[in-house]
Amino acid sequence: METQLSAARVSIRKGKAKPFWYGHPLVFSGAIQKVDGSPEAGECVDVLDQNGNRIGWGVFNPHSDYRVRLLCLAEENAPDYAIQDLVKRRLEEAVLVRRSLGLPSDETNAYRLFNSEGDRLSGLTIDCFGDVLVVASSALWVEKYRAEIEAAMRDVIKPRVIVWRQVNAPLRQDGVSEIIQTISEETVTVRELGVNYQVALGAGQKTGFYFDQRENRALIRSLAHGRSVLDVCCYTGGFALNAARGGATNVVAVDSSAPAIENAKANAALNGIEDVEFICADAIEAMQGAEGANLVVLDPPKLARTERDLHRAIPYYRELNKAALECLGTGGLLFTCSCSAAVSVDLFLEMLRDAAHDAHRRISLLKITRAAADHPLVPAFPEGDYLKCFLVAVA
Known part of the structure; x- marks a missing residue:
């Protein structure tokens, strides 16, 4: 049975409380007017607005810019601090x-x-x-x-x-x-969309697999029939394997990580898929040497962890997407992604515009997708909207 804590109180500055009433979970130090009591790291605290009204309770952390993570709103009528x-x-x-x-x-x-x-x-x-x-x-x-x-x-x-x-x-x-x-x-060994994957749970990125792209992998499967597909930054091979299942005439998957390529090859073998070529190579070099692709999937790792990284990330996104567009002729499709929350939709579209100009291609935006539905967002926390994917056609 858990020990009931006597919560200290964190009071929010005047004019700063509205996001927390609406469910924003992160109380930055600059939003705090005062702390009553001496809460230790990880201790439960009440969060009050400037008038002393109880917004809810959360956990305190004096070592973090996220001074309080708000876990429960008062209106939920849940047991306090449990x-x-x-x-x-x-x-x-x-x-x-x-x-x-x-x-x-x-x-x-x-x-x-x-x-x-x-x-x-x-x-x-x-x-x-x-x-x-x-x-x-x-x-x-x-x-x-x-x-x-x-x-x-x-x-x-x-x-x-x-x-x-x-x-x-x-x-x-x-x-x-x-x-x-x-x-x-x-x-x-797990299944996603009927495709089997072998996952080492103590290794790899995230928890071992990128579930956020599941619905996008289904989209690529639906577009792949009769197309020559190039999957760049393929990691475990999810897009490539779904393209093969969707009836692509040719599939090439590229990643700069040798372990990732070996894992992708093993996943192809696990599914009896033999018509995918896996290449360990630099993304841009692979695209510059590619011929005949008319569907390119470009899903690089996170390039901008914060807004401070954008001055380096955007030029590289531009270079990547220029190389991808140069692979494609009229009627070709590019499915290009950013998993960086710091990169907004508008900023990515500006980059795509510039990359198309650099590549001497005319493009049309067909669809914008995001993370799969098992990655819900709270409207009060737009910062959680990190994955954006863009399907464009080359005219």
């Missing part, structure tokens, strides 16, 4: 949402179960790999209450295994000094 009860409640809500999306299913047994701010617990991400759950911990409070979180997961989901992965950069930003690299030999 972390395990709250996590259980949020997990039950998340499960209902995924069930409404048809997850899991016979075709897909791996997906995003819990999406941090989008499921109203900032810093906690959980991916489901069949009967295995992988936690991506990116906040001090998640580390502090690991036992309570795992207990809630076992109570609601009843997984066979829980793998706990610490996300280095945000944890260091949150003042966590001791970060232990996950050592897990757990390897699972």
Whole structure:
């Protein structure tokens, strides 16, 4: 049974409270008027507006710019400061949402179960790999209450295994000094859209797989019939394998990481797909040497972690997309992505305009897509809208 805490109080400055009333989870230090009491890192605190009205409660962190992560609004009538009860409640809500999306299913047994701010617990991400759950911990409070979180997961989901992965950069930003690299030999085979993937849960990016592109992989499958497809920055080969399943006449998948290419090859073999060529090469060099492609998928890693990185990221996006467009002739399609929250839709479209000019191509925007529906967003937290993908046609 959890110990009930006597919460300290954090009062918000005049004119700064509205986002928190609406559910924005991150209270920056500059929004705080005063702190009553001496809360320690990870301790529960009440959050009040300038008139003393209780907005809700969250966890305090004197080491972070996110001075309070607001976990529960007062209007929810949830038990105060009961972390395990709250996590259980949020997990039950998340499960209902995924069930409404048809997850899991016979075709897909791996997906995003819990999406941090989008499921109203900032810093906690959980991916489901069949009967295995992988936690991506990116906040001090998640580390502090690991036992309570795992207990809630076992109570609601009843997984066979829980793998706990610490996300280095945000944890260091949150003042966590001791970060232990996950050592897990757990390897699972999972299905997404009827395609099988072998995933090493203690290695790779994120939790081992990028679930956010599932619906976009389905889109590429639907467009691939009769086309020659080039999948650039292919990682585990998801776009390439779906293009092959969709009836592409030729598929080439490129990544600069040799381990990623080996993993993608293994995934192709797992599915009996033999007509994909995998190449370990630099993205731009591979595109400059490509011939005959009429559908290019360009899904690079995060190039801008913050707005401070944009001055370097945008020119590289432009160079990448110029090379991609130069591969394509009239009637060709480019599906190009950014997973950087700092890159807005308008900024990316400006970059595409410039890249098309550089490549002497005329393009039309056909569609803008985002992360799959199991990656929900809270309207009060637009910063969570990180993945943007653009389908353009070359005229």
